[in-house]
Amino acid sequence: MARWSIQYPLYLFDYTTVKYVATQNKKVGVLYRIFQLIVMGYLIWWVFVANKQYQVKDDTVESSVLTKVKGVAPVNTTDFKLWGPEDYVYPKQGEDFLFIITNFIETPNQTLGNCSEKEIRDAMCTKDEDCIAGEPVRAGNGIKTGLCLKTGICEINGWCPTEKDQEPDESTVVRQAEKFTLYIKNFIRFSNFNYSKSNVKLNKSSSSYLKNCFYDQINDPYCPIFHLGDIVKKAGRTFQESALKGGSFGIMIDWSCDLDKDDSHCNPRYSFITLGTNTTGFSFRFAEYSSVGKKQRTLYKVFGIHLQIIVFGTASKFSFINTIINIASGVTLMTAGSFLCDIILLWMMKGSTFYRESKFEKITKNNKESPAKKMAEGLKRKFSL
Numbered sequence: 122m123a124r125w126s127i128q129y130p131l132y133l134f135d136y137t138t139v140k141y142v143a144t145q146n147k148k149v150g151v152l153y154r155i156f157q158l159i160v161m162g163y164l165i166w167w168v169f170v171a172n173k174q175y176q177v178k179d180d181t182v183e184s185s186v187l188t189k190v191k192g193v194a195p196v197n198t199t200d201f202k203l204w205g206p207e208d209y210v211y212p213k214q215g216e217d218f219l220f221i222i223t224n225f226i227e228t229p230n231q232t233l234g235n236c237s238e239k240e241i242r243d244a245m246c247t248k249d250e251d252c253i254a255g256e257p258v259r260a261g262n263g264i265k266t267g268l269c270l271k272t273g274i275c276e277i278n279g280w281c282p283t284e285k286d287q288e289p290d291e292s293t294v295v296r297q298a299e300k301f302t303l304y305i306k307n308f309i310r311f312s313n314f315n316y317s318k319s320n321v322k323l324n325k326s327s328s329s330y331l332k333n334c335f336y337d338q339i340n341d342p343y344c345p346i347f348h349l350g351d352i353v354k355k356a357g358r359t360f361q362e363s364a365l366k367g368g369s370f371g372i373m374i375d376w377s378c379d380l381d382k383d384d385s386h387c388n389p390r391y392s393f394i395t396l397g398t399n400t401t402g403f404s405f406r407f408a409e410y411s412s413v414g415k416k417q418r419t420l421y422k423v424f425g426i427h428l429q430i431i432v433f434g435t436a437s438k439f440s441f442i443n444t445i446i447n448i449a450s451g452v453t454l455m456t457a458g459s460f461l462c463d464i465i466l467l468w469m470m471k472g473s474t475f476y477r478e479s480k481f482e483k484i485t486k487n488n489k490e491s492p493a494k495k496m497a498e499g500l501k502r503k504f505s506l
Contacts, residue, residue: 149466156458164451173379174447177440179313182376184432188215190349192301197293199229199419200409204295209425211407217430220405221349223298223364224424228284231408231418235266236281237274244275252276280418289365289402289424299350299360303428304331306345307389309376311436316380320345320389342388349426356393366402367424370395376434387436396429403427 168174190206201208209222238244243259246252252275254267263279270276277283310317321331322343334344350360356370371394378387404424411417 144466146466146470149462149470152465153458153462156461157455160451160454160458163454164447168447168451173437175439175444176379176381176437177313177443178435178437179311180435181312182432182434182436183310183312185308186215186217186430186432187306188217188219188428188430189304190219190221190301191304192297192349194295194297194301196225196295198225198227209295209298217432218428220403220425220427221298221301222295222423222425223367224289224294226285226287226289226293226422228282228420228422231280231282231420233279233416234281235276235278236263236283237270237272238262238265238277239283239286240274244277245273246275247273280420284406284420284422291365294361294364296364298364298426299348301349303347303349303352304345305347305372305374305430307374307430307432309432309434311378311434314380314436314438316378316436318376318378318384318387320374336391338390347391352393352428353426356395358395363426365424367404367426368395369397369403369427369429372428372430374430374432374434376432376436378434378436380436380438396427 190210193203193205194209195202196204204222207213211220211222238258238261241258241261244252244261244265246269249267249269252265252267252269254265256265257263258265258275258277261277262283263277266276266278268276305320307320308317309319320343331344331346334341334346336342336344336347352370352372353360353363353368358368358370362368373392373394375390375392376387377390380387402424403426404422406420406422408418408420
């Protein structure tokens with residue numbers, strides 16, 4: 122007993138290996154080789170070549186966008202005859218979204234006072250009691266005074282005359298807007314790799330270069346200047362239709378960078394899409410007030426091109442850990458192939474009983490000697506003869 126207790130810890134240092142049985146079965150052999158080729162093809166082509174799963178990826182891109190619009194156009198308004206970017210671009214500071222006016226409906230010389238409301242359902246009346254004083258007109262332009270006018274419409278207190286109720290007119294379209302230029306400066310950073318880049322090269326950021334270049338995906342991918350008309354056309358719309366009633370468009374900037382390659386391969390890719398159906402156009406209102414106490418104003422309902430700049434991307438770089446994990450996955454699949462072939466060989470083919478007897482060795486209670494010891498004694502007797 123003491124001897125057993127002393128030797129027992131030594132078994133912790135034993136190494137057990139697998140016993141392999143080679144079988145001359147061509148059907149199972151061919152099946153196993155085909156399975157191996159499939160696994161190797163999947164590992165090499167799909168994992169490493171197509172999806173590059175040997176790389177670690179960072180799809181969280183930190184981005185800042187600066188935009189500028191340039192171009193002038195003649196207009197026929199009460200207060201202005203010429204518009205520049207400070208007149209037709211909103212918001213005034215360049216951000217990742219902006220609105221460029223391409224058409225307008227002007228209601229000039231509005232003053233605070235009493236006048237007739239438009240023909241709105243909530244403003245229709247037959248007597249003064251229908252116009253409750255102090256009640257705002259729903260979807261209207263002012264507050265009811267309590268007086269029903271002879272036209273059957275309530276009188277209101279507000280900016281008079283009320284806004285012109287008309288459809289946008291092609292005669293007021295700012296046609297020069299098609300040639301307006303949009304400058305987009307985009308700075309991105311992938312924090313996991315501490316990698317930063319801009320869509321404008323430092324050696325190409327001079328004013329002379331930016332004044333003469335236009336974006337071209339092949340010849341000049343670092344020029345961040347676009348014609349407004351080209352953006353609308355590449356989004357699948359006609360500029361004339363969009364300029365008349367307005368439209369909303371997205372400028373997609375894709376930064377898909379393989380950091381294992383040279384830095385010159387990490388370039389922005391631009392694409393343009395229509396946001397929504399654009400069936401009702403895009404418009405909003407603003408007012409220009411006179412300099413005397415803001416008692417007089419000109420109201421504008423403006424239509425135009427709304428642009429939303431959307432930046433996204435993924436950076437990838439070689440990872441030793443990812444490579445080992447994917448190779449280990451392939452080896453595991455090889456083991457699964459061996460297991461499948463064993464099932465076919467031992468249980469589904471003719472002569473499976475013979476294969477099982479060759480692969481498995483049984484030990485009974487009456488025979489306590491190990492198969493290895495019995496084999497050694499048999500060989501000893503054979504050679505002693």
